[in-house]
Amino acid sequence: MHSSLPIRTACPPGACVCKREALLADPRADQRILLLTKAEESRLVAHLESVETLADLRRMQVKMLDLLGMVVRIAPGANEVRTVRGFEIRIEDMPGLCSKTRQAIPAAIRRGLERRPDIAYAILNENDLLADT
Template identity: 60%
Template sequence: MADFEIRKECPPQLCDCARERLLADAQADLAILRLNLTEEKRLLAHIESISTLEGLRKLEKNLQKNLGVVLRIAPGGGEVRTMRGFQIQLLEQPGLCRKTRAAIPAAVRRCLAAHPEIAFAILNENDLLGGIGALP
């Protein structure tokens, strides 16, 4: 068993996280289960406090390194008029709770809404602004 506090079991039929199957596999990486409710709240607060694109990219790398979670943030296929125009998703993986897969993208959207300069930087990374507003 793990030497850290793991996430508690989700109510039956309400989640598709496959936590029990992950725990039953002796070869499985249990890092994702470190994201218990207390740690999830801390993570969500941290995401909402990010104020730069570099901080957001660092978060993406740390989530993948520490928990094995892949967070993708990109402009949507259509026109981006609001923060809802961004594609923000966590890739599904065993042990990642359905609520967490919804809560983290919501926190990123709140971060982008509070710091529109991050949203513009993401758009500029994808050359959607055509260099408008880019520093020389």
């Protein structure tokens, strides 16, 4: 990784299982996730909370994959979806991803879906769950 770019600071010992040090020690590893500093994470969370359309949300997913190597999957849960809590929002496991980030991103997406229910309906429509209504 280019040394002039800021990287995320280490979590307190025992507070996280992100394997940051092992990731830094391997020069061949994908270290893009370490570019997500706490300030950048705050900006990302704010942007995810304020998405206006499903297309915006999908673009954010692509950007997170391209820039950070982070795969975020959003789909209706296995049970009935009555609220945005019924959506399954998962981040695929990857070394270097802080556990707080792993919780903050899905929470921000849920807040965005609560703010814009039309996006939640569009996700349901993508999965043919509202096809008969």
